[in-house]
Amino acid sequence: MARETFGVQNVVARIYDPGRAEIYQRLGIPTVATVKWTSDQMLRRLLPVGAAGLYRDPSGQVILAEMPVVEAWVGRSMEQIQAASGVRVAFLTRLGEGVVPEARTLLQDGDILHVLGTRDTLLTAQGVLDSAPGQD
Structure with a gap:
């Protein structure tokens, strides 16, 4: 007001x-x-214990979630992360600032991923991002 x-x-x-x-x-x-x-x-x-839901669309189908990622993903591009996890990286928080990444943006140590997906895709993505690339 x-x-x-x-x-x-x-x-x-x-x-x-x-x-x-x-x-x-x-x-x-x-x-x-x-x-x-x-x-x-x-x-x-x-x-961090799994993906933390930040927003859910009115239908309840699409979820914006903060997703922890193991250190082994640092240096990988958003394109690689999206392809492996099946979710879309909506934005990331880097040094306290929101950043809309491009496909070639590399994940840096300390980045926080904010991803879009359904409940099922988020659960699958969490399993993928909880392990080193190529070990899912």
């Missing part, structure tokens, strides 16, 4: 409901959330 009604550019929201916090963040509004949500975010980044 502050942004749209009063033209305030720099806003932040205090959120108690984790579901709303994620919605506000998708709208570009930084949030300060509850302990539960914050600890969940910390654990997801410290102890």
